[in-house]
Amino acid sequence: MGKHKIVDLAVMTDPASCEPEKVEFERIYHEDGARQAAGFFGLDQSDFPDGMLWANGSVKLGEHTGTHLDAPIHYAPISEGKPSRTIDQIPLEWCFGDGVVLDFHDKPTGYAITELDIIAELKRIDYKLKPGDIVLIRTDADQYLYDERYFSIHAGMSAEATRFLCQNGIRVMGIDAWGWDIPFSFLVEKYKETGDNSVLWEAHLVGKEFEYCHIEKLANLKLLPATGFKVAVFPVKLKGGTAGWCRPVAIFETE
Structure with missing residues (x-):
């Protein structure tokens, strides 16, 4: 297979964009992930390296929001x-x-x-x-x-x-x-x-x-x-x- 150049043809899916149907993000950062996992598995946040674990999130948007x-x-x-x-x-x-x-x-x-x-x-x-x-x-x-x-x-x-x-x-x-x-x-x-x-x-x-x-x-x-x-x-x-x-x-x- 030869080499390829790729051009992105999508807009950014972004709460700041002027979409009539707004995008909503809920973020879980690494410290939050450690606290969440600690609750799941009976541990303390401090048990995880640097007190951090996964980052995660949820998104709410319409089917016709974004590209x-x-x-x-x-x-x-x-x-x-x-x-x-x-x-x-x-x-x-x-x-x-x-x-x-x-x-x-x-x-x-x-x-x-x-x-x-x-x-x-x-x-x-x-x-x-x-x-x-x-x-x-x-x-x-x-x-x-x-x-x-x-x-x-x-x-x-x-x-x-x-x-x-x-x-x-x-x-x-x-x-x-x-x-x-x-x-x-x-x-x-x-x-x-x-x-x-x-x-x-x-x-x-x-x-x-x-x-x-x-x-x-x-x-x-x-x-x-x-x-x-x-x-x-x-x-x-x-x-x-x-x-x-x-x-x-x-x-x-x-x-």
Whole structure:
């Protein structure tokens, strides 16, 4: 096996981030670990070397907090006419493939990326999609992780653009923004203007027609070329989960 360069594509899971669903940590430090073990085994803290033992902790967070892979069950109960799969049922083969970055970082907040935008960007980078590719949508919104606007300051995907990717055999796609759709405030405004409820969460709801997963809250897409690397994005095996936390990476062969 040759040498590889790895690029981290996850945001930090951090209580200080501006996630709507906050992360909560409870830490047990080494002195606490010694006291805890002493209680378990009838010893004194001083019996342990330097009065210390294990560090430990617990974390409280939502399934969609931090970088995560959405399962089809998140979008709707039925996908392609069958019960939607949960995150523990996703084929792992979907989660490793050739990476493709489509660059839309110049699009304004609330802009819905269209099918024609996708086609034009593929033409610009001279690439033809193939089944098994993992397509990453660059908006550069990851820079706002610690900004109160993080939830609402990004471009997003339209239903037609999502459908186009699915029709080209893409099972896993992702975005470096809080969500796959445009911010919900824009969707609600569009609904109020038109009375058409199909615009509410329209890109996610393509999952009714096509069984696919998308990654939300990616990071560092600006560090990647358009093609020429692999993506690995294996989710936590969470029983019945609507999503799974993940640490996606881009992998480059250097030899």
